[in-house]
Amino acid sequence: MKNKEGWDGKLRVEPKAVITNPEALEDSDYSDPEAPPVEEIDADEDLLADEDVNVENQITRINFPPDIAESLTELDLYDNLISHVKGLDEFQNLTSLDLSFNKIKHIKNVEHLKKLTDIYFVQNKISRIEGLEGLDRLRNLELGANRIREIENLDTLSSLEELWLGKNKITEMKNLDALSNLRIISIQSNRxxxxxxxxxxxxxxxxxxxxxxxxxxxxxxxxxxxxxxxxxxxxxxxxxxxxxxxxxxxxxxxxxxxxxxxxxxxxxxxxxxxxxxxxxxxxxxxxxxxxxxxxxxxxxxxxxxxxxxxx
The missing domain is CATH 3.80.10.10 (Ribonuclease Inhibitor)
Known part of the structure; x- marks a missing residue:
């Protein structure tokens, strides 16, 4: 199903790979007879020759030089291992913050980011809507695929136009009266x-x-x-x-x-x-x-x- 703009209305969560041969995880000698032949690499070819061996694949905390704070307006740390929202004290010109697909349990330390218009905290471990007081420029709030049970603490978000809460544990739509500018609500896959x-x-x-x-x-x-x-x-x-x-x-x-x-x-x-x-x-x-x-x-x-x- 799609609307006339081509959007299917579904929660924006990337698909995950499905393992069709789980036995390969346990048997080190396993081989799939249907698999294509493995490409051979010459012994003297070093695939890591140009890579920094100290670089980690995923970020676990927010830590940027303070001298970039004033000029930065959009910060995207999508799909990492961040568990706490810290390190943004000087980034007061941010308009967009994306910490989707991380391990965040609590929304904290963003109240001072008064210029934020878009927040994306999709697929974390958030159980409460909190810590957003005073963000009166916020236009878009995406909290899909978390553990939220109640719609709350949105009263000060007077500019909010889009609220995305799909794939949570919400049983009742409530506490929306203050959001007079709201144009879009998504509460798909709830209760x-x-x-x-x-x-x-x-x-x-x-x-x-x-x-x-x-x-x-x-x-x-x-x-x-x-x-x-x-x-x-x-x-x-x-x-x-x-x-x-x-x-x-x-x-x-x-x-x-x-x-x-x-x-x-x-x-x-x-x-x-x-x-x-x-x-x-x-x-x-x-x-x-x-x-x-x-x-x-x-x-x-x-x-x-x-x-x-x-x-």
């Missing part, structure tokens, strides 16, 4: 069972809720600015509570328990801006795959795309 906390977000445009345990779409009535709504891979059996979403352009509803084309027509036919719908994996599609697309087209003549196929 939500219903939709709450959105009533005071007048600029919300994109909401990503896939891979939760949501059974009811009530709670969306006030989100009249929504353009993109994704609730794929939940437990919904009825399409309802969408009547006020007049600006909807894309609806991603795959892999639920939706059965009624009448509900599809009732809830969506009046959405003049609607261009894309995804219903694959619902009984709507699986019970009659041969007639499914035609039924969707009849119910929603304004759309341009059904699932991955353009009309």
């Amino acid at each position: 939500l069972t219903n939709i709450t906390g959105l009533s005071n977000l007048p600029n919300l445009e994109e909401l990503y809720l896939s891979h939760n345990a949501i059974t009811d779409l009530s709670g969306l009535e006030t989100t009249t600015t929504l353009r993109v709504l994704d609730f794929s891979n939940n437990q919904l059996s009825h399409l309802e509570h969408l009547g006020t979403l007049k600006n909807l352009e894309e609806l991603w509803a795959s892999n639920n328990q939706l059965t009624s084309f009448d509900e599809v027509e009732r809830e969506l036919k009046d959405k003049e801006k609607l261009e894309t719908v995804y219903f694959e994996g619902n009984p709507l599609q699986t019970n009659g795959p041969a007639v499914y697309r035609n039924k969707v087209r009849l119910a929603l003549p304004q759309i341009k795309q059904i699932d991955a196929s353009m009309l």
